[in-house]
Amino acid sequence: MDHLSNLEAESIHIFREVAATFERPVMMYSIGKDSSVLLHLALKAFYPSLPPFPVLHVDTGWKFREMIEFRDKRMAEVGVKLLVHRNEEAIAKGINVFNNGSGVHTDELKTVALRQALDMHKFDCAIGGARRDEERSRAKERIMSFRNQHHRWDPKRQRPELWHLYNTRIAPGESVRAFPISNWTELDIWQYIKRENIPVVPLYFAKQRPTVVRDGQIMMVDDDRMPMLPGEKPEMRMIRFRTLGCYVLTAAVESTAANIDEVVYETLSARTSERAGRMIDYDKPGSMEQKKIEGYF
C-alpha cells in the first residue's frame, strides 16, 4: 500500500473503534481542510451506512462568510446531521476579539462553547481533526485522549497507547477526544484532497481579496465588523489561507497558488509552518497546551 492509503486505513480504523465503543460520539467540524478530510474519511469508514454520529460545528460567529456557505452546502450534499452551537451568553455580552483580546475570545467562543455543547448533548467522545505535526504540544497527544469530568487534559498522565489498541473505557461524565488524522502532515492532507477530489473552501486558493496589514500579518477584510484603524484602507492583494479559523485571528499568505496542484507544490516548498498565521498560538509560550488542558481541541 502507498503512503496515503496507509494513512487512510489507520484513520478509518480509528473512526470505527469510536463508533463501536462509545455510546454518544460526535464529530467536530470546523469547515477547514482538515475537517474536509475528516468528513470524507468518515463517509468512507461506514459506507454504505452514513456515519453513525452527528457533526458539530462550534460557531464563534466570526468565521469567514465563505466558510458558512460552504458548510451548509456540503452538509446538504452528504446528508449527515449538523449541530451548530454558539456560546449565546458570551455573544450577548458582546465578547469578541476587538473588545476582549484573542485570549478571552478563544476561551469564551470556542473552549467554553465546546464544553457547553458536549455537556448539553452528553457526548462521551468528540472526534477532532487535530494533527501532531501542527504544534509541539499536539505532537505529544494520544490518538484517544482522555478527559476528566471537567473536560481537562492531563498531559502528564496520559494512558499508554500501544499498537492500534485503543483504550476507550471511561466512567460516567468522563470523555475522550479522538484524533483519527493524528499522523497526517499538511502535505499529506493536500495530496489526499487532490487524490480523492475532496471539496474545500475556496479561500484556500489564491485570489484578489480586500486586505489590511497588521503587525506584519495580512488580514482579509471579510465584512464591516472589522474596525479599521486610523489611516487604514483595505487593499486588494493576491492571497490565500493555509489554515482557516476566525477571520479576525487568521492571517493570509501572499500566493499565486490558485488550484490544487499549485497548492500542493507550494506546500512542498513552504518555509514557515501553517500555524504561523494563527494568532492564538502565540499568546505566550505553551499557549496551545494551556488551551488544550482547559478543554480546547
Add this chain to the structure above:
Amino acid sequence: MQQITLDSQRSLLRFLTCGSVDDGKSTLIGRLLYDAQLIFEDQLRGIHIESQRKLGDVDALDLSLLVDGLQAEREQGITIDVAYRFFSTAKRRFIVADTPGHEQYTRNMATGASSADLAVLLVDARKGLLIQTHRHSCIASLLGIRHVVLAVNKMDLMDYSEDVFRTIEKQYREFAKKLNFTSITAIPMSALLGDNVFKHSTNMPWYQGLTFMSYLEVVDADATYENEPFRMPVQWVNRPHQDFRGFSGTIAGGSINVGDDITILPTGTRAVVMRIVQYHDERTSAARGEAVTIVLDREVDVSRGNVLSSVKFPASTSERVEAHVMWMHEQSVQAGKQLLCKLGTALIPAVITKISSKIDVNTMETMPTDSLTMNEIGVCVVQFESKIGHDTYLANRDMGGFIFIDRISNETVAAGMIIRDAATTQNITWHKMDVDTNARATVKGQKPCVLWLTGLSGSGKSTIANLVERALWAEGKHTYILDGDNVRHGLSSDLGFKAEDRIENIRRVSEVSRLMTDAGLIIIVSLISPFQSERERARRTIKQNEFIEVYIDTPLEECERRDPKGLYKRARAGEIRGMTGLDAPYEAPENPELHVETMEQSPEDSALQIVSWLRTHGYLQA
C-alpha cells in the same frame, strides 16, 4: 509536478529514540532537523526566543525545545511523554517518536516503540551502558524491533576517543547477544555539535561509516509478511438497511479474495466471502493493512471481537495463553489479578493465573517471582473468560499483542505479547470451582448482596447498619459489616483523606465486598462515599443485582446538630479540611435502590424498611 508524483512513492521509516535520561535524545532529533534544514522558520524563531530566555545567552539555541512540547518538560529540561515528529528528505519520509529516558515514564517509551521499525538507542559516552539502556533494549526487542542504531553521544566530551567508542560498542554487542536484533549499527556522534548526525565529523577521522541521517535513509527495516494467513478482527457490523449486512475491519494478516472460504472465530462457523466493499469500490481482493467491509454469503452470527480467519490456518481460540507482560502501573500485580483484556477488537475479562518469572533487564536472565512491580517484564499465564481468536506475537503483532485495563479505574495497566498457547491438559478454567457462589448462598437460605449505605457523616449509617445486621442475624442469615471508620484501622490503615486515598479506600472496600459476596454473605457497607462516579465503580466491581445502593438521607443541618464525632465542629473551627458537606461536595445518589429518609422515621423503622426490601426482592428465603 514530477516532485509530487515521486513523493507518494518514497518509503516510510518509523523509528524511535530511546536510552537513559540526559543522553541527548531530544537534542539529537532537534539537531537532525536543524542541520537538514527541516525546521520551519517561525518555529525556529520561537525556540530561539525561548532558548535565550532559558539560558540567558543571545546566541543560545537549545534544539531539544523543538520536541519537548510540554511546559513541564521545558521547565525541567526532561522528556515526560513521547513526541511524534514528521519529516522527509529526498529519499525517504520519517516518523520519529522521541521517547522519555526516565524509568518512571517507561510506559511512554513503550508507547513510542510499539509502532516503530527501528530503535535509536542513545548512550552517553561518559557514562557507558546504564540500566535504562538495557531496559529499553529489552523492551524494543520484545516488541519486535529488529534494527538498532547505537548512538554513542557526547563524544566531544570524551575527546572524540575511538577507544571509548569501541569499548561501549563491544559491551553493547555482548549484551545484545541475548536479544532478537538482526542488525546493530554503532555511530559515534555529538548531537549538541552535530558530529556525524547530518554531516561527517572531521573530529573523528577514524570513523568511516555512514552518518546518522545517511543510515536512516538507506536502512532496510521493512517487515515481510509472506505467506501469512488471513485474519480480520471484526470492528463494526455495518447494517444500513435490510439488504446489506457487512463486517467492517482492518485486515490484520494475509489477504482475502471474493469466493474464499473463511472461518469465524471463536465459534468456528464457516462462510464464503461474497463482496469486499471499500466505499464506492467493489474489490475482488484485499490485503494486510486495508480497512474494508466484507459481506458473507450466508446469515451467520458475527459480532465485534470475532475474527474472520483463514480456514486452512485458523487462529488459535484457546482460553489460556502464556505471555510476556510489561506491567506499567504504580501498584504491583500478583497472580489472581482480574483485569480487562483488549486483544484485536475483543474486550474480555481475564485473570493472570500465574506469574512464572520476570526478566532481569541487566542480564536478560529470568528469575522466579510471584509479583511484578512497575516497569517489570514477566512471563505470565493469562486465562481469558471465554474463547478468543489470537496468534502468537511473533507470528502476528496485531493478533498477539494485547493491553490490560483496570476494571475500576479504566487505566491501561499493562501490555502483553503472547508467547504460546497454554491450553494444556490441565484444563483450568475461569473460577469454575465445585462450590460456587450460588451453592454457598443456597446453604444459607439467602442471596448474597452488598447493601451500600451512603450518606453524610452523622446521617445514621452505622446505627442503621448495626440494626439491619441484628435483624438479619435474628433470622439466621450470614452477614458482615464493612464500616468506613473500622476499615481505616486495618484494611486501609495506610490511607489518608486526600481524594485519591478516598477513591482507593472505596476500591478496596468494593473488592473485599465482592469476595464476600462470592462467599455467599450479605455485606453491609457503611461509607460516606460522596461521589456518584465512585459508587458507580463499586457497582461495576460487584456483580449485577448484587449491589444495592441505599441512600441514608439526613439533611446537613441535622447531621451537624447531631455531630456524634464532633467532626463538624472541628471543621467549622478550621481544624479539619475536606469535610464532606461543608468544603467538600456530597453527590446524592440519583437512582438509589433504596431511599431512607431518617427525618421521617426512627432508626429501627429505617432498618425494617431495608430488611423488607430485601425480602420482597428475593434476597431472603424463609
